[in-house]
Amino acid sequence: MNKVELLAPAGSLEKLKTAILFGADAVYCGGLNFGLRAGADNFTVEELEEGIEFAHQRNKKVYMTLNMIPHNKELAQLPEYIDQIKKLNLDALIISDPGVFAAVKKEMPEMEVHISTQANNVNWASALFWADQGAERIILARELSREEIKEIIAKTKGRVELEYFVHGAMCISYSGRCLLSNYFVGRDANKGDCAQSCRWKYHLVEEKRPGEYYPVEENDQGTFIMNSRDLNLAEEIPELIDIGLSSLKIEGRMKSIHYAATVVNTYRQLIDQYYRDPENFKADPELLAELRKISHRDYTKGFYYGKPGAEGQRYESSSYLRSYDFMGVVREYDNSKREAVVEVRNKIFKGDELEFIVPGQKTFTVNASYLLDEEGAEIDSAPHPKQLIRIPLKIEVPAGSLLRRQKEN
Template structure:
């Protein structure tokens, strides 16, 4: 068995570093143009250079999305941009448009190309076609079952890699190729500007109602007809490995650093545990506990097993039981004090949970809070302020502190 890669989203430089520190083998991100997350922070050229150096120094990879469906004006400067990415030493670009693939082959023939899920690859012959065009890896459409993936794997040469989403938001349209956003808001989902109208509340009216197939809630509140659940395959690591997928992809470039840390940690530990002892492997509830704490919609298994329980009709909000409250920036062993960067307000005496890259979570109590000038404080009201706190257990740099969200 080849051990699959854990591929994590990186919406900005902090998320890139977090994902790698918590166990990702590779990250994917958007550069300064032509990616499908126009409203993410994305990376400046300087940040991209720093992120690549950070990843490569730790033996990890960086893939850059160039996965829009470009209009004519988007092609201006394309060859220069691809050459720039090549010179920055990115490990691959993720592409959906044949014109961009052709341009990459012309200006940077040694640059590795991955075919985006936006290209809707759902069969082995299509995958073979793209592979013959110089594509090293196929990012499979989300609509495939586990059995279909096995067949694709069996009929492709071994040097054609397969990547598949295993966790995160699902799109109501075909692998993300959506026109509703453009139609309703003028924001083109296929050029990175999706307004997510699938999460809006709708009321459906039809004249005679023959053959109603969806359980529409019939009241004055309308219904969330297109609002998909989130995919979660953490309980099915053996099946995913057996299917021959080379890279387990986590969705979420718009999500938080806490999301990146928690999800990567769970999949890293589950995958490592399986490969340590495939025959004796057993699922640990702590992996799911981490995934349930971070912001998410209800979970299901996507199209892998034909799960039909896939829509949330009641609302479009996230389940958010825990918040990140701080990131450890240092620890003074002599005084037993943690140096913490604030991410949400905490109070003197609060008990918080420590999320670390390796090992089970544990609780610590934050006492004797002091600001950077050494003044005693009772709370941390200023965003990203640095403060010190006496803690009853040792912590390390980059550990995350999380706390149950307050119920309103």
């Protein structure tokens, strides 16, 4: 059978390379215009060229978002932007607006097009419509249950590939079609500049009683009535593969490289484990536990088993759960000295218990019994971001491996 694609977010060139090194089959990223993540680093043309070359050298793919919903003013800039895109060796464009779709198909008829989740694809008729227009893939809305997904797959009969989100942040609004941010602070979510107003704390106030705040829930400090939990379908991998999805997508272009490495590494190993022995597959608890070590909100299965109701929200707080700190990146391994050369991201102390995240492997812990600076002098701590240090490590690890440290209670 065709192996399902693992698709990872790439909010920057470093995140693109990290996702690919840790096992993504493809990544999706945004250029400087017409994407929906204005807060991400996004890519210059030069960075896109480098990222695409890096991916293609490893037989991986790069998809670029062109999924903004443009007004006339933005639309006028589209022809020039398409001219820039033509020069790139992209594998697909992700589009939501019919006008943008038509322009791309006219100017780049050979370009593969994926229809964004922003287009609210929740039924088989919509999927067939886009297939008739020439779309090669539909990114299904998060608001679909497994039974609905099965029906769409059955009705489309392989005419179009289907992609589905399996991990990451959930949006309170239908497939991201939200006006809250625009209303409150003038930042348009449909142009990539969402302020995440749904994560704020709210009170109820009656018009004629200003200053008298009423809790919406039984909590006199207010309530996070629109704060969605994070999606986690790692345990559903066997069914997600068996029902015929083409791509399993991870959300998080604005997340850290620690997030990208951990989530991609976990899903990569679970997917590969399933293909090796489908009949006896059982999700490894150690791998599932990895997804609790990244910064995340409480997890939910989203709409996969039907409408989630109250359990899909977290009413007490919008804060992230963070039990580990991202400490550094391995830049090289010195076999002769059995040391890892590490680029520091957070202050490392001599004696720290450091957990190594290595592509395709389970994590392991090493005691930093000594630290050496670039001159080879022993130091008690490495406080400076981007500082290069040496840490004793008996196990050889590839460049790009990451380090983290458990937070103290």
